[in-house]
Amino acid sequence: MTTQADAARANVRTIVHVDMDAFFASVELLRRPELRGTPVIVGGAGRRGVVAAASYEARSYGVHSAMPSARAKRLCPEAVFLAGDHALYREVSTRIMAVMARFTPLIEPLSLDEAFLDVTAARRLFGDGPAIAAALRSAIFEEEGLWCSAGVATNKFVAKLASEEAKPKPSRRGPIPGSGVFVVAPGAEISFLHPLPARALWGVGAATMAKLDRLGVVTVGDIAALPLTALISGVGVAVGNHLHALAHARDERSVEPHQRAKSMSHEETYPFDRFERADLERDIVRMSDSVASRLRRAAVVARTVTIKVRFGDFRTITRSLTLDAATDSGTRIARTARLLLDEIDVSTGIRLLGVGATGLDDEAPEQLSLDALAADDREEWRKANEAVDDIRERFGTTAIGPAALIDPEKGIDTGTGNENPWG
Numbered sequence: 350m351t352t353q354a355d356a357a358r359a360n361v362r363t364i365v366h367v368d369m370d371a372f373f374a375s376v377e378l379l380r381r382p383e384l385r386g387t388p389v390i391v392g393g394a395g396r397r398g399v400v401a402a403a404s405y406e407a408r409s410y411g412v413h414s415a416m417p418s419a420r421a422k423r424l425c426p427e428a429v430f431l432a433g434d435h436a437l438y439r440e441v442s443t444r445i446m447a448v449m450a451r452f453t454p455l456i457e458p459l460s461l462d463e464a465f466l467d468v469t470a471a472r473r474l475f476g477d478g479p480a481i482a483a484a485l486r487s488a489i490f491e492e493e494g495l496w497c498s499a500g501v502a503t504n505k506f507v508a509k510l511a512s513e514e515a516k517p518k519p520s521r522r523g524p525i526p527g528s529g530v531f532v533v534a535p536g537a538e539i540s541f542l543h544p545l546p547a548r549a550l551w552g553v554g555a556a557t558m559a560k561l562d563r564l565g566v567v568t569v570g571d572i573a574a575l576p577l578t579a580l581i582s583g584v585g586v587a588v589g590n591h592l593h594a595l596a597h598a599r600d601e602r603s604v605e606p607h608q609r610a611k612s613m614s615h616e617e618t619y620p621f622d623r624f625e626r627a628d629l630e631r632d633i634v635r636m637s638d639s640v641a642s643r644l645r646r647a648a649v650v651a652r653t654v655t656i657k658v659r660f661g662d663f664r665t666i667t668r669s670l671t672l673d674a675a676t677d678s679g680t681r682i683a684r685t686a687r688l689l690l691d692e693i694d695v696s697t698g699i700r701l702l703g704v705g706a707t708g709l710d711d712e713a714p715e716q717l718s719l720d721a722l723a724a725d726d727r728e729e730w731r732k733a734n735e736a737v738d739d740i741r742e743r744f745g746t747t748a749i750g751p752a753a754l755i756d757p758e759k760g761i762d763t764g765t766g767n768e769n770p771w772g
Contacts, residue, residue: 400416
């Protein structure tokens with residue numbers, strides 16, 4: 350006989366947050382096992398390189414992702430730097446997501462190395478949340494040789510914090526294993542949350558924390574204890590309401606398995622500041638071609654083109670232009686991006702340049718404007734783009750590209766930067 354308590358438990362959501370442990374570095378160590386036990390940093394080793402990932406040995410020296418490589422070298426001179434292989438990371442990530450899909454179709458990837466899973470309906474087949482998380486963790490390790498950490502809770506926010514509790518700890522001798530799976534049982538959310546530092550809440554960065562300091566806030570429990578009016582007075586209406594809900598463990602967001610990308614972009618940080626507009630325009634062509642190729646691969650079109658410029662003094666600006674008709678054409682994106690660059694004085698030196706496409710929508714027949722008929726959006730250009738995509742699929746991304754990028758001696762200039770989401 351099903352009791353009322355059993356029915357109540359059956360209606361409680363079970364969310365699992367899975368986060369791979371030092372993913373990029375761990376993938377690299379699979380093919381470079383001789384480096385195990387050595388501090389390994391994935392990222393550019395140049396003067397303006399940035400750490401993308403660090404092994405637990407490197408983390409024990411204070412190295413972390415997004416840190417300038419020059420600082421990482423000072424902290425850990427014996428570190429081995431490895432260039433990132435994002436194609437490999439995507440390939441491994443795809444296989445890991447396939448393992449997750451055996452347990453539930455409700456998967457919301459946050460990045461290549463982490464995802465939320467709603468396993469509420471899977472409990473009848475695979476057991477309770479902790480059992481599912483443990484089975485998933487074992488399956489990923491058995492098939493990929495990579496460990497992950499998992500948090501289990503009744504909502505996404507608490508599950509993500511729980512996975513942090515399950516993580517290994519860094520040490521000079523390698524990772525000190527954590528629990529692997531950390532469970533916040535239904536009804537235990539408040540006792541888990543309130544002792545945590547206030548910075549644990551989503552949305553509490555340095556600026557917000559400075560405001561909370563003035564209110565005497567140290568822990569999540571301190572936030573929960575504040576009257577909502579006082580919290581709003583200190584940090585503003587939107588942030589105040591947001592933090593008040595989280596501090597009381599309220600997060601009604603569902604796992605969304607088919608989130609559409611909001612933007613696609615390509616940006617590069619230069620080893621030395623660039624001052625020549627012609628060089629920057631050439632980079633725009635290459636970046637626009639890359640963005641357009643990814644748009645076509647995802648079967649989406651973009652309505653707005655954006656450029657991002659960071660000057661030598663780190664001042665950063667963006668400029669955008671909305672098109673009269675959405676596009677997936679590299680030529681049209683490049684032409685628009687160059688118009689935006691024309692409005693910017695580059696004489697002081699450019700440290701970073703990026704091209705982005707936003708306002709994405711499903712592919713649809715375009716209403717041809719006079720501009721489109723005269724330039725690149727004609728049927729001939731569509732066929733040419735399809736042919737380019739086919740060639741790249743078969744022979745690689747460097748097999749073909751815009752004529753403006755061809756160096757008679759070196760072939761197609763593919764650049765040295767990484768594709769990063771921004772904006």
